[in-house]
Amino acid sequence: MAQSQVSSIDPPRYLTGDKTGLREFLDKFDVFLFDCDGKQVVFVTNNSTKSRADYCKKLEGLGIPSTVEEIFSSSYSSSIYISRILQLPENKRKVFVIGESGIEQELRSENVPFIGGTDPAYRRDITPEDYKLVAAGDESILDPEVGVVLVGLDFHINYLKQALAYHYIKRGAVFLATNIDSTLPNSGTLFPGAGSMSAALIMMLGKDPIALGKPSQAMMDAIEGKFQFDRSRACMVGDRVNTDIRFGLEGKLGGTLGVLTGVSSKEEFVSGGVRPHAYLDKLSDLLASDL
Amino acid sequence: MAQSQVSSIDPPRYLTGDKTGLREFLDKFDVFLFDCDGKQVVFVTNNSTKSRADYCKKLEGLGIPSTVEEIFSSSYSSSIYISRILQLPENKRKVFVIGESGIEQELRSENVPFIGGTDPAYRRDITPEDYKLVAAGDESILDPEVGVVLVGLDFHINYLKQALAYHYIKRGAVFLATNIDSTLPNSGTLFPGAGSMSAALIMMLGKDPIALGKPSQAMMDAIEGKFQFDRSRACMVGDRVNTDIRFGLEGKLGGTLGVLTGVSSKEEFVSGGVRPHAYLDKLSDLLASDL
Numbered sequence: 001m002a003q004s005q006v007s008s009i010d011p012p013r014y015l016t017g018d019k020t021g022l023r024e025f026l027d028k029f030d031v032f033l034f035d036c037d038g039k040q041v042v043f044v045t046n047n048s049t050k051s052r053a054d055y056c057k058k059l060e061g062l063g064i065p066s067t068v069e070e071i072f073s074s075s076y077s078s079s080i081y082i083s084r085i086l087q088l089p090e091n092k093r094k095v096f097v098i099g100e101s102g103i104e105q106e107l108r109s110e111n112v113p114f115i116g117g118t119d120p121a122y123r124r125d126i127t128p129e130d131y132k133l134v135a136a137g138d139e140s141i142l143d144p145e146v147g148v149v150l151v152g153l154d155f156h157i158n159y160l161k162q163a164l165a166y167h168y169i170k171r172g173a174v175f176l177a178t179n180i181d182s183t184l185p186n187s188g189t190l191f192p193g194a195g196s197m198s199a200a201l202i203m204m205l206g207k208d209p210i211a212l213g214k215p216s217q218a219m220m221d222a223i224e225g226k227f228q229f230d231r232s233r234a235c236m237v238g239d240r241v242n243t244d245i246r247f248g249l250e251g252k253l254g255g256t257l258g259v260l261t262g263v264s265s266k267e268e269f270v271s272g273g274v275r276p277h278a279y280l281d282k283l284s285d286l287l288a289s290d291l
Numbered sequence: 292m293a294q295s296q297v298s299s300i301d302p303p304r305y306l307t308g309d310k311t312g313l314r315e316f317l318d319k320f321d322v323f324l325f326d327c328d329g330k331q332v333v334f335v336t337n338n339s340t341k342s343r344a345d346y347c348k349k350l351e352g353l354g355i356p357s358t359v360e361e362i363f364s365s366s367y368s369s370s371i372y373i374s375r376i377l378q379l380p381e382n383k384r385k386v387f388v389i390g391e392s393g394i395e396q397e398l399r400s401e402n403v404p405f406i407g408g409t410d411p412a413y414r415r416d417i418t419p420e421d422y423k424l425v426a427a428g429d430e431s432i433l434d435p436e437v438g439v440v441l442v443g444l445d446f447h448i449n450y451l452k453q454a455l456a457y458h459y460i461k462r463g464a465v466f467l468a469t470n471i472d473s474t475l476p477n478s479g480t481l482f483p484g485a486g487s488m489s490a491a492l493i494m495m496l497g498k499d500p501i502a503l504g505k506p507s508q509a510m511m512d513a514i515e516g517k518f519q520f521d522r523s524r525a526c527m528v529g530d531r532v533n534t535d536i537r538f539g540l541e542g543k544l545g546g547t548l549g550v551l552t553g554v555s556s557k558e559e560f561v562s563g564g565v566r567p568h569a570y571l572d573k574l575s576d577l578l579a580s581d582l
Contacts (some may be wrong), residue, residue, distance in 0.1 A: 006513055018533035125484075126446060135478035153368045155417060155450045171308075182494045187426035191417075191452045203473045203490040 012258065012269055016281040025278055026286070027233040028254055033223070041070060042223060046213035046243060048075040048152035048178035048194060051105035072223050074178040074194075074213030075099075075106040078150055080222055081212050083110035088175060089154050094146025096168050098197055099152030099173075103178065107150075115143055116152075118159065126160045134167055141168060151209060152178035152199065153194040166204050175201070179213025181243055185263060214238075214247035237283065239263050241274040249274065259283050303560050307572040316569055317577070319545055320526040322389060324514065332361060333514060335527075335534050337504035337534060339366040339443035339469035339485060340517065342396035365469040365504030366390075366397040367484075369441055370502050371513055374401035377465060383438025387400060387459050389452050389488055390443030394469065398441075405441075406434055407452065417451045425458055442492065442500060443469035444485040447547035458493050466492070470504025473535055505529075528574065530554050532565040540565065550574050 015021045033042045035249025042127045043066060045055060053069040059066045072111040082088075082095060095104055097117035104117045116122055135200035142164070169175045179197035198209050212218055224231070235255035238244020258269045258279035269279045280286060306312045324333045334357060336346060343362040351358045373379075373386060388394055388408035395408045407413055424432040433455070440456045460466045471486035489500050503509055515522070526546035528555025529535020539547035549560045549570035560570045571577060 108504045129479040131415065134482075135480040156446070157450055157453075159448055159483060162487065166481070166483065187422040189426040190457070190495070191422065191425075192450060192457065192491055192495060196453065196494050199490035199494040200487035204481070204483060204485050 010277075011271075012276045014280075015257075015278050016285045021278070022286065025235075025255065025257070029233050033234060033236045033248070033253070039067075040227065040229065043071045044073075044219070044223065044228060044238075044247075045071070045216060046074045046179035046181050046194070047184070048073065048078070048213070049100040049102050049155070050075070050102040052076055052110075053105065054102055055095060072219065072226075073102065073106070074219070075103045075152065076109075077216075077219045077222055078103065078152070078178045078212040079106040079110040079112060079177060081176070081210075081218060082148055082150070083112050085218075086148065088147045088174075091145055092173075092259040094143060094145040095148040095150050096143070096146045096165060096173065097150050097152070098154045098157065098165055099178065099194075100156075103150065103152050113145075115146070116164070117205070118156075122161055122164075123156050124160060125158075126221040130160065130163075133224065134163065137171070142171070146173055148174045148176060149201075150176045150178065151198045151212065153184060153192075153200065154197055157197055162200050166177060169201065169205055175205070175207065175209040177209035177211045177213075179243070180209070180211045181213070181217075181240070183263070188262075214243040215250055216247075217251055220247065237286075241268050241272055241276070245276045247276045248276075250268055257286070293423045297565075298330070301568075302562075304569040305571075306486070306548075306569050307576045312569070313328060316509065316546065316548070320524050321545065324527045324539070324544070330355075331518065331520065333518060334362045335364075335505060335510070335514065335529075335538075336362070337365045337470035337472050337485070338475070339364065339369070339394050339504070340391040341366070341393040343367055344396065345393055351445070363510065363517075364393065364397070365510070366393045367400075368507075368510045368513055369394065369443070369467060369469045369503040370397040370401040370403060372467070372501075372509060373398070373439055373441070374403050376509075377439065378575075379438045382436055383464075383505070385434060385436040386439045386441050387434070387437045387456060387464065388423045388441050388443070389445045389456055390441065390485075391445060391446065391447075394441065394443050404436075406437070407455070409447075412448050413452055413455075415451060416449075417454060421451065421454075425454065428462070433462070437464055439465045439467060440492075441467045441469065442485065442489045444475060444483075445488055448488055453491050456492055460492065460496055466496070466498065466500040466502035469503075470507075471500070471502045472531070481554075489491065505534040506541055507538075508542055511538065511542040528577075532559050532563055532567070536567045537565045539567075544550065548577070 007138045030246035033044050042261040052068045055071050095114040097114050107114050149168045149267050177198045182195040183190040184193040232254040234253045236248025237257045239259050241264045256276040261282045324335050343359045346362050362474045386405040388405050398405050434568040437459050440459045468489045472484040473486040475482040475484040522578035525541025525544045528546050528548045530550050536547045547567040552573050
C-alpha cells in the first residue's frame with residue numbers, strides 16, 4: 001500500500017491551554033467529522049465490528065447523545081459501496097464476509113445477500129475433505145454467486161475462512177476491506193486490527209483490497225454526498241495519523257486536529273510524514289467553557 | 292521482504308527428452324538437495340507442520356526410502372537456530388509457538404522449552420478478560436520467560452494467538468518464522484501457507500521475521516555444516532522459484548533444477564526474475580534408466 005506523502009505545510013499548532021489559538025481554530029469550521037458540540041458532527045469510525053445502531057448505543061453509554069444518521073462506520077461505507085457503486089452481475093451479488101455482526105447488519109440494511117460472517121458453520125477447523133472440495137470448485141463449499149469478499153475485523157478468523165476468501169478472489173470476486181488499520185486499541189494497548197485480517201490475503205494474492213474506511217476517499221465522498229458540507233469549513237478530528245489525519249488531508253478538508261489520547265504520539269504529530277494542522281492533549285480541551 | 296534479483300545468466304535448458312543434456316547436467320553434481328538416486332540426497336522442506344520423523348514416514352509411503360538424517364525441514368532448521376545460534380538470556384529461553392506438532396517435536400529434540408503450538412488452551416476465542424490481562428502484562432497470560440516467537444503454518448491460527456505473538460514481540464521476543472511461503476499446495480491447488488501466518492504480525496509490527504526455511508541461507512549453512520559437501524558440485528531441485536531455486540542460486544550451488552509438477556510455471560522458469568539452470572516436466576525425467 002503506497003502511502004502518499006501528505007501533511008499540512010506548517011508544524012501543527014499545539015492548542016491545549018492556548019485560548020486564542022483554540023478560538024481561531026474553532027472559528028474556521030462549520031462541520032466537525034468526529035466530535036465537538038454546537039456544530040454539525042459526524043462520527044466516523046473504522047471499527048466494522050459494530051453497526052451504526054451499535055455505535056449509537058456505545059456513544060449513549062459514554063454520555064454522548066447521537067443518532068444513527070450522524071454515524072459513518074466502515075461497515076456502512078462498505079455496504080453502500082457494494083450496493084450502490086459496484087456494478088455486480090445479476091448472478092454474482094453475494095458477499096463472502098470475514099467479520100462480525102456490524103458488517104452483517106449494515107449489509108442487511110442495504111439488502112445485500114451474504115454468507116460467512118458470524119455463521120457458526122465457518123467457525124471450525126479445515127478438513128481433508130474441504131481441500132478436495134475447494135480444489136474441485138464444488139458448490140457445496142464455494143458458492144458460485146459470491147462476487148465480493150469483504151474483509152473486516154473478525155475475532156473468529158481461522159484457516160478455513162482465509163482459504164475460502166483466497167479462492168473466491170482467485171475465482172474473480174472483488175477484494176474489499178472495511179478498513180486496513182493494522183491494530184485495534186483496547187484496554188490501553190493494541191490488538192490485531194482489520195488490516196491484519198487482510199494481510200494474509202494480500203500476501204497470498206499479491207494485491208491489495210479496495211479499502212472503504214479511513215483514509216479511503218470513497219468514505220469521504222459518501223459522507224459529503226450525505227451531508228452536503230463545504231470541505232473548506234470541515235475539520236477531521238482523530239488520534240491516528242495514518243487513518244484519521246490522512247483522511248482529512250487527502251480529502252482537502254479545511255482542518256485536521258490530532259488528539260493525543262489514542263494511537264499516534266506527539267512526535268508523530270509534530271515531525272511525522274503525515275501531520276495534522278493542530279493538536280490537543282485531549283478532546284475535551286476543545287470544549288473549554290470559557291471560549 | 293526485498294527480493295534480490297538472482298537468476299542464472301542463461302535461459303534454463305529444457306531437459307525432458309534431451310538425453311545428452313540430461314547426462315551433461317547429472318555429471319556436474321555429486322549432491323542433490325531434494326531428490327535423485329545414486330548420489331547423496333538431502334530432502335529440504337519448508338513444511339514445518341511435520342517433523343523429520345513424520346517426513347520419513349511420508350516419503351516411505353510414497354515409495355521413497357529415506358532416513359531422518361537425510362531430511363532438513365524448516366521446523367528442524369528453526370530449532371537448531373534457536374538452540375545453537377541465538378544467544379538467549381537464561382530467563383528468556385522459552386518459545387511461543389504458532390504452528391503444529393512438527394515444530395514441537397523438533398524443539399523437543401533440541402531441548403528447547405515452548406508454549407503455545409497445539410496446546411488446546413490457546414485454541415479458543417479471546418475474552419474481555421484477556422484484553423485486560425494482556426494490557427497489564429499479567430504473567431498468567433504473558434509468560435515472562437518467552438524470548439522467541441516462532442511462526443510456522445498453523446491450521447488453528449486464531450485471534451488470541453496473533454494477539455499474544457504481537458505482544459511477546461513488542462516486549463522484546465525475537466520474531467522468527469519457519470518459512471515465509473505465502474501458500475501451501477494441497478489437492479492440486481493452493482491454501483494459506485506459513486507466510487500468511489506471519490503476514491498479520493508483519494503488518495502490525497512493521498518488521499519482518501528472521502525466516503529459517505528456504506530461501507534463507509541460514510538453512511543452507513546448516514545443511515552444509517552437516518553434510519560437508521562442495522557447493523559447486525551440489526544441485527538444488529524444486530518446483531518453486533521464489534524459495535527452491537532462489538535458495539540454490541543465492542547459496543551459489545553449482546546447479547538448480549526446476550520441475551514443472553508444482554507451483555511455478557514454465558513461463559516463470561524461462562522468463563522470470565529468478566530462473567533455474569535447467570528444468571524438467573517432472574522429476575522422474577531425471578531418472579531415465581538409459582542414461
